[in-house]
Amino acid sequence: MSGVTKVEQYLQAAIRENTRKSYDGAIRHFEIEWRGFLPATADSVARYLADYAGNLSVSTLRQRLAGLAQWHVDQGFPDPTKAPVVKKTMRGIQALHPAREKQARPLQLAQLDQVSKWLNQEIQHAQDCGDRPTFLRHSRDKALLLLGFWRGFRGDELSRLEVQNVEVVSGAGMTVFLSRTKGDRNNQGTFFKVPALSRLCPVEAYLDWIYAGGLTEGAVFRRVDRWGHIGDRGLHIDSLVPLLRIAFASANVPFADQYSGHSLRRGFANWATSNGWDLKTLMEYVGWKSVQSAMRYVDSVDPFGQARIENALSANQSRHIPS
Incomplete structure (x- = not known):
């Protein structure tokens, strides 16, 4: 086995399988679906985000950025996702397309x-x-x-x-x-x-x-x-x-x-x-x-504050009851 192959093997082992699949998917989406060129410029990444804003969730767009960032770092190119125009574009997308984070239903x-x-x-x-x-x-x-x-x-x-x-x-x-x-x-x-x-x-x-x-x-x-x-x-x-x-x-x-x-x-x-x-x-x-x-995984035991407020109401009522 050549030295380069061993290095690549260890580099792949350093990233969790699910993360690696997510990064690979981000690169395929950018290159094949959007027809972008790599290495990418900051302006092209910003346009990519703008084209999919509203269609893809903010969390998915963040995953795409992470994949693009990792590719550029691995290949020795400057990371365009850190540029001000990309960060401002993401903030604008979050402002105009706010989305409630989906959470799994907890099993009781x-x-x-x-x-x-x-x-x-x-x-x-x-x-x-x-x-x-x-x-x-x-x-x-x-x-x-x-x-x-x-x-x-x-x-x-x-x-x-x-x-x-x-x-x-x-x-x-x-x-x-x-x-x-x-x-x-x-x-x-x-x-x-x-x-x-x-x-x-x-x-x-x-x-x-x-x-x-x-x-x-x-x-x-x-x-x-x-x-x-x-x-x-x-x-x-x-x-x-x-x-x-x-x-x-x-x-x-x-x-x-x-x-x-x-x-x-x-x-x-x-x-x-x-x-x-x-x-x-x-x-x-x-x-x-x-x-x-x-x-992120823990729900409040009293999510609506009902127990706390009811306890306070009961305490206040007992203090005002004439003897």
């Missing part, structure tokens, strides 16, 4: 319980009928659901879990090692502790799936075909959301099509804060490095 504990019960029924029925493909798929989905919720994992983290990097301590929990996470900027790897629980237990669900699939190494969550054959590779991240939505809809969870991979993470964050976890503890558990990142 009651809904988690509802889906888990449905999966248990389906697993038992498939086992009784000798339907191995269905038995395997639902066993996998139950493990993915419970582990994703109680550990607050992202979709890409679930898809990259490997059996040899999971260590189970019977009755206590398990330790999961991920070589790369979004918050691990130095790629040192991160260990996550997963508790064994009296119900809705992620550890039990994980062991059931591993045993059913006969998995000893490689990806934890894999494709199961209609004949019950388990794939060698991990599930593609794009397949996780349809998989979850099908399970939610089958379990009669309302608004099933509004859930995404982030629903498990947001659901756990809201459950934790409503049960007395302070923000620092939640950040350490999930792995958030900044308060801003954590707050």
Whole structure:
């Protein structure tokens, strides 16, 4: 292998797969869809933004800029996205095309319980009928659901879990090692502790799936075909959301099509804060490095301020009641 090839290999490894795909998509869109030239000028980038303002969301335009910026840095050219005309154009687009940030619907504990019960029924029925493909798929989905919720994992983290990097301590929990996470900027790897629980237990669900699939190494969550054959590779991240939505809809969870991979993470964050976890503890558990990142996932326990105002009204009324 040549030295240049090795360098390119390490450069690619330094960027998360999803980020790299996003950057590649940005370059294709700029060159092929818009017919722009690279290296780009600041004026051409500004025109590109203006042409797609209102059609693409502000967050998508930011992703396009990040991809263009990375391409210029990698190729040794000046970064045109840092020019004043580009920054002013983006500020103008934000002012004229404000958009509410879309957030995943958080999965509540009651809904988690509802889906888990449905999966248990389906697993038992498939086992009784000798339907191995269905038995395997639902066993996998139950493990993915419970582990994703109680550990607050992202979709890409679930898809990259490997059996040899999971260590189970019977009755206590398990330790999961991920070589790369979004918050691990130095790629040192991160260990996550997963508790064994009296119900809705992620550890039990994980062991059931591993045993059913006969998995000893490689990806934890894999494709199961209609004949019950388990794939060698991990599930593609794009397949996780349809998989979850099908399970939610089958379990009669309302608004099933509004859930995404982030629903498990947001659901756990809201459950934790409503049960007395302070923000620092939640950040350490999930792995958030900044308060801003954590707050994007946490909803207020009293979003309308009703409880605070009602308590104040009651207190004021009691003070004015004549003795």
